Amino acid sequence: MxxxxxxxxxRFTQAKSRLSTLLSAEERAPLAAILxxxxxxxxxxxPGTLHKVVVxxxxxxxxLAERFGFRVMREDxxxxxxxSVDRASAALEAEGIxxxxxxxxxxxxxxxEELREILARAEAGLQAVLVPxxxxxxxxxxxxxxxxxxxxxxxxxxxxxxxxxxxxxxxxHAVLPLPALGLDLDDAGDVEELLRxxxxxxxxxxxxxxxxxxxxxxxxxxxx
Numbered sequence: 001m002x003x004x005x006x007x008x009x010x011r012f013t014q015a016k017s018r019l020s021t022l023l024s025a026e027e028r029a030p031l032a033a034i035l036x037x038x039x040x041x042x043x044x045x046x047p048g049t050l051h052k053v054v055v056x057x058x059x060x061x062x063x064l065a066e067r068f069g070f071r072v073m074r075e076d077x078x079x080x081x082x083x084s085v086d087r088a089s090a091a092l093e094a095e096g097i098x099x100x101x102x103x104x105x106x107x108x109x110x111x112x113e114e115l116r117e118i119l120a121r122a123e124a125g126l127q128a129v130l131v132p133x134x135x136x137x138x139x140x141x142x143x144x145x146x147x148x149x150x151x152x153x154x155x156x157x158x159x160x161x162x163x164x165x166x167x168x169x170x171x172x173h174a175v176l177p178l179p180a181l182g183l184d185l186d187d188a189g190d191v192e193e194l195l196r197x198x199x200x201x202x203x204x205x206x207x208x209x210x211x212x213x214x215x216x217x218x219x220x221x222x223x224x
Contacts, residue, residue, distance in 0.1 A: 001098035001145070003119070004051035005043050007070075008084045009036060009061040009105050016106065018187045022215055034202045035106050035185065036061060040068040042110040043103060046119075051097060055088040082152035089147035099145035102152075104184060107140065108194055108203035111180040118143055121174055128166050128173035132159045134182040134193065141181050192216055 013025065015032035023031065043052055054065035057075040065072050073088050089100050101118060103110070118129050122143050128150070131141035139158040144150065150165035159175070166173045185191060185203065191212060194204055 002051060002096055003049075003099045003101065003122075003145075004053050004092050004097045004147075005046065005101045005103060005115070006053045006055060006085065006088060006092075007036070007039055007043065007065075007103050007105055008081055008088070009054055009056035009058060009065075010078055010081070011058045012060060016185065019185065019191070021219065022188045022191060022212065023210070027210060031185070031203060031206060032105065033060060033064070034206055035108060036064055038202060039103060039105050039107055039110050040064060040070065042112045042115060044068050044070075045112045046115060051092070053088070053092070055084050081154045085152045085154070086148070089144070093147040097147060099143065100147040101141065101143045103141050103181075106184045106186070107181055108185055108201050109180040109183055109197070109199055111178075114178040114181050115141075117178065118176065121176060125172055126174055127171040130159060130162055130166075130173070130175045131178050131181045132175060133184060133186075134190075138184070138186075140184055141178075188216060188219055 012029040012032040016028045019028055052070045053073055054061060054070045055073045055075060056062060057078055062072050075084060078084055085102050092100055099122065118131065118141060121129050122145065127145045129143040130139055132138065133140050137157055137159055139154065139162050142162065150169060153161035163175065183190060183193060191207060195213065
């Protein structure tokens with residue numbers, strides 16, 4: 001069965017808006033580029049038989065994807081992440097792709113080993129694998145076979161919404177917590193968790209260079 005790994009990418013200038021209390025828009029755009037490059041590198045190290053796809057309308061993201069040898073599915077416009085993922089999944093299914101693993105761009109500690117674990121679970125007979133966010137409410141990665149098995153519901157409480165869809169379908173599936181893929185940089189708490197783990201990565205280096213530790217301390221003092 002042909003399998004694709006898909007990375008949907010919004011414009012860097014619109015990315016990570018929930019970090020606005022910690023980072024300016026001018027600081028968030030480079031962070032998004034750094035995060036995307038890390039995910040491209042991790043996915044690029046997966047077996048060459050996989051189809052590796054970036055879905056975007058953003059020229060800098062297109063340039064990065066092409067540099068890493070990814071196929072780019074160019075969007076005319078971006079309505080939502082769910083819309084982007086489902087539209088691209090339907091197009092890939094029409095081309096004969098039997099499964100899609102969607103991976104977000106905002107995973108600072110993205111692990112090729114954990115991505116391979118998802119694919120191994122799928123090869124063992126699962127039609128869907130959901131990787132929850134560290135707080136257990138979001139969906140940080142999702143594998144679907146076929147690619148349009150159920151609609152994407154990214155956003156608040158997406159994990160329970162996706163689980164509900166799978167329970168209604170009664171297909172073999174699993175919720176697979178993974179420590180690296182579970183950490184996405186959505187808000188100041190996620191940045192704090194990244195620093196707490198102490199694991200070197202380009203996103204952490206960038207944030208440390210901005211003096212983000214001091215900013216986090218100021219937010220804590222203001223909330224005291």
